[in-house]
Amino acid sequence: MLTFLSAIGAVFLGFLAATGRIVMFAGLALATAFTPPFYLRAVLREMVTIGYFSLPVVGLTAIFTGMVLALQSHTGFARFSAEGAVATVVVLSVTRELGPVIAALMVAGRVGAAMAAEIGTMRVTDQIDALTTLSTDPLRYLVLPRLLAGIITMPMLVVVADIIGVFGGYLVGVYKLDFNPQTYLDGTRQHLETTDVVSGLVKAAVFGFMIALMGCYHGYYSRGGAQGVGQATTYAVVSASVLILVVDYLITAAFFGR
């Protein structure tokens, strides 16, 4: 029994220590934002990588999410003769939840993994030590631009995902479920409030930060050659995905909880 409890304690202490290390890492990286030099070109380059190159995968997942949502909610609501609520359910679900979460999970898989692999390879081939010896702070040069790009770009990406997702719902609603186009659009606009969109964008900014943080952190501390880099990539994607879902609940509770 004592062994079992001590094992639980060890896991809990390990979790707290890891959380502390990640918070310290993020704090040290963000602190470099307040003193020169500033690497604006690096921020722009990362914004293109995170935002522009993620558009196809985010757009594709968003449109199918909106389409499935319209189809499912119509099937369910038909049991209560509430088919008229389909447009409202689609727009609220997409802007509040599915837009930010699905886009973030896609970006975590695509960009978080790439960040961990790139920085991890730089670590195991001494390139990060080389940066230090060339009087360049790796946190300022490698990590901060990615964190800032994540925070700035994810909300932009989610705006696009929201529009495409709602459009997916419209396509199914009008062309498959035979809604009147104007009625569907009215249903979309009628109950949508600014808070719905803003909460989704706040989530997006936080998710962007967490994806970049997990990618950079696990890459930065990777060890042991190719195997270590592979592990860092896995940890980056898994930890970012879990955090996205946990923080999604917390932000939702903060905005809409009673």
Add this chain to the structure above:
Amino acid sequence: MTNADPAPKISVRGLRKSFGRNRVLDGLEIDCDSRESLVIIGGSGTGKSVLIKCILGLLHPEAGSICIDGVETVGLRRADRERLLQKFGMLFQGGALFDSLSVWENVAFGLIQGRSMERQTAKEIALAKLAAVGLGPEVGELRPAELSGGMQKRVALARAIAAEPEIIFFDEPTTGLDPIMADVINDLIVKCVREVGTTAVSITHDMVSARKIADRIAMLHEGRIVWHGPTEEIARSGNPFVDQFINGRAEGPIRMETRAA
């Protein structure tokens, strides 16, 4: 040392560094004078790279003192460390060239990012340094992945000397190269060190390289310097560790850890 003697360029005293239970450096002491070329030899895993990383501040020792120009550097704050690092150049064992940048951008990196130099001026200096290591300007536009191992080593050497540092560290400069390319690198190191007048600390297993580039050789074993002296005296050091190492004998006081042992 008398009061009239200048402080050594690098002075290491009582340096200790462990990884878990494995004590790598155990009270290591060594000096390196200004403009001297010191080569540290020793078997794999004896802590040669760890010593250099401690001096550069990439690793933090548990105890001991590291003075550069008579100034203590252990425990320096981040900003002071960045300033101190402007005195250093480093040639990493694997080159450690930045994959995402072109060759000339690699060479000019410390000038542009570390010293805020204009890109065009830095590029001219980078191309001059590439020429100094025998590489033409066309190489400057290539990516590191497009170069052979020997060329990558030369680019790394050009990057190490680009900012004309006061102290250069060479980590296994000839490892993985054929004997002819190794000799080319040795010649370049000697030329660069002599021309720029820097202090050089190299670590190597390669005795041909050590004899060529060193003014003084030190032998590291089990975390301590077990012998040091002028290069020409190493053959008659009378030290059993040195004799075994330079003659490459399996039998002797140095025991290699093997599964069968």
